[in-house]
Amino acid sequence: MDTRTLTATTESAGARLDAFLAARLPDLTRSAAARLIEGGLVTVDGKPAGKSARLTGGETVSVTLPQAEEPEARPQDIPLEVVYEDADVIVVNKPVGMVVHPAPGHPDGTLVNALLHHCAGSLSGIGGQLRPGIVHRIDRDTSGLIIAAKNDAAHTCLAAQLADHTLARTYECLAVGNFKEDSGTVDAPIGRHRTDRKKMAVVPDGRRAVTHWEVIARYQGVTHLRCRLETGRTHQIRVHLAYIGHPILGDTVYGAKKPVPGLTGQCLHATGLQFLHPSTGEKITLTCPLPEEFTKMLKKLQSQR
Known part of the structure; x- marks a missing residue:
């Protein structure tokens, strides 16, 4: 059990308790908060x-979060496109539609299930069972390069590189609209969306997020971009591009609600990955080609010029 204690400010006066909890606890949805209240796991002033x-402001709110029960991920013989592999790390080109790790609604068929089979159980345990x-x-x-650690020492090293930006990730995408400049940077904090807890958004009290972009090519109503992540927030490129008015083509969460014919998901692909090898310190630079749907869309845009 994990008990959190929150203080309701005067600005919270009149707010429903479930909405207050969802706003203050990023991983808690309003419906989940309501269930905790009904279960007697929330107190107001004891x-x-x-x-x-509803709150009047100034109350002390305590909420007890039950320990989540995580099922154990099981190995599954799912084909993987391995780009690089040795005793410490494995890098794969993840296809569109594959979830990275088991979660509600996706108990199996994930990248983790595939890695457990491919690596015969030889994976770092730092991330837990799931x-x-x-x-x-x-x-x-989103498709493209993703790295996994085969042992705890490699995981610790790569996590440190992720934090200090030594582990560099490059993406290509098709963004809606025309960019006037050839390059730029979006430096805007990202946090949980205020009303839709399944989405992220640029919010004043979010975590710092920085995305650098440059134009590869311009088409009619669409721009081909290369993006480099300086930070790694959830949905960062998608949120940042939507924030500046250029959502990613095919992104039905942060862009147009209707799917784009010919695209399974958003037109976003992790094309490049660079890191220092955990054991040797050697700089490893990897790339992978654009997926078929992406290249077909590019050809279609080029034909419309």
């Missing part, structure tokens, strides 16, 4: 809270 409780070896993630509907 007293059990009612289902429709994220063995996973150092960083890319979205289900």
Whole structure:
């Protein structure tokens, strides 16, 4: 059990308790907060809270979060496109549609399930049962390079490189609209969306997020970009490009709600990965080609010039 204690400010006066909890605890949805209240796991000034409780400001709110029960991920014989592999690390080109690790709604068929089979259980345990070896993630509907650690020493080293930006990640995407400049930087904090807890957004109290971009080519109503991550927030490139008015083509969460014919997900691909080898210190630079859907869309745009 994990108990959190929060203080309601005067600005929270009139807010429903479930909405207050969802806003203050990023990993908690409003419906989940309501269930905790109904289960007697939330108190206001030491007293059990009612289902429709509203705050007046100044209260002390305590919420007890039950320990999540994580099922153990199991090995599955799922084909992987391995770009690099040795005794310490493995880098794969993840296809669109593959979830990185098991989660509600995706108990198996994930990259972790595939890695457990391919690596015969030889993965770092730092990420826990559901994220063995996973150092960083890319979205289900984003394709491209992702690195996993085969032992704890490699995982610790790569995580440090991720933090100090030695581990560099480059993406290519098709963004809606025309860019006037040839390059630029989006430096805007990202946090959980205020009303839609499944989405991220640029918010004043979010974590610092920096994305550098440069134009590769311009088409009619679409721009081909190369993006380099300085930080690695959830959905960072998607949120930042939508924030400046240029959502990624095919992104039905942060852009147009209707899917783009010919695209399974958003047109975003992790093309490059650079890191220092955990054992040798050698600089490893890897690239992978654009997926078929991406190249077909490029050809279609080129034909419309």
